[in-house]
Amino acid sequence: MNFIDPATLQLVSRALDAGALRHQAIAQNIANANVAGARATRVQFEELLGTVQTEVAAGRSFKAEDVPMPLVTVQAEGQPIALDTEMAALSSNSLQYQALLRAVGKQLSILGVALQEGRR
Numbered sequence: 001m002n003f004i005d006p007a008t009l010q011l012v013s014r015a016l017d018a019g020a021l022r023h024q025a026i027a028q029n030i031a032n033a034n035v036a037g038a039r040a041t042r043v044q045f046e047e048l049l050g051t052v053q054t055e056v057a058a059g060r061s062f063k064a065e066d067v068p069m070p071l072v073t074v075q076a077e078g079q080p081i082a083l084d085t086e087m088a089a090l091s092s093n094s095l096q097y098q099a100l101l102r103a104v105g106k107q108l109s110i111l112g113v114a115l116q117e118g119r120r
Helices: 006-031 046-057 083-119
Strands: 041-044 071-074
Touching (some): 006 041, 006 083, 041 046
Antiparallel strands (some): 041 071
């Protein structure tokens, strides 16, 4: 019996990977904010979840292999890196990452309680 659906576990794992990659990309952008000609690095993950979102919205389940890997991209020539935008993105990403960790922690806590109660 699976207490945590493998597809959901894969989704959360990839979301955490995307958050960690995004944090690195934003830190790199901040470091390069004053470098002439530097281009921002971005991590795409949520945009790639279209198939999974469609399945869930239709009430169908999805498989673990349907969850895409995060994709790191470098923006084309254009706007210079804006430090204030990157700082806001860093803050937002940190909050999202912490929320995912809290959700995983609560799920594991519930499983721990269930296991302890099962021993009684």
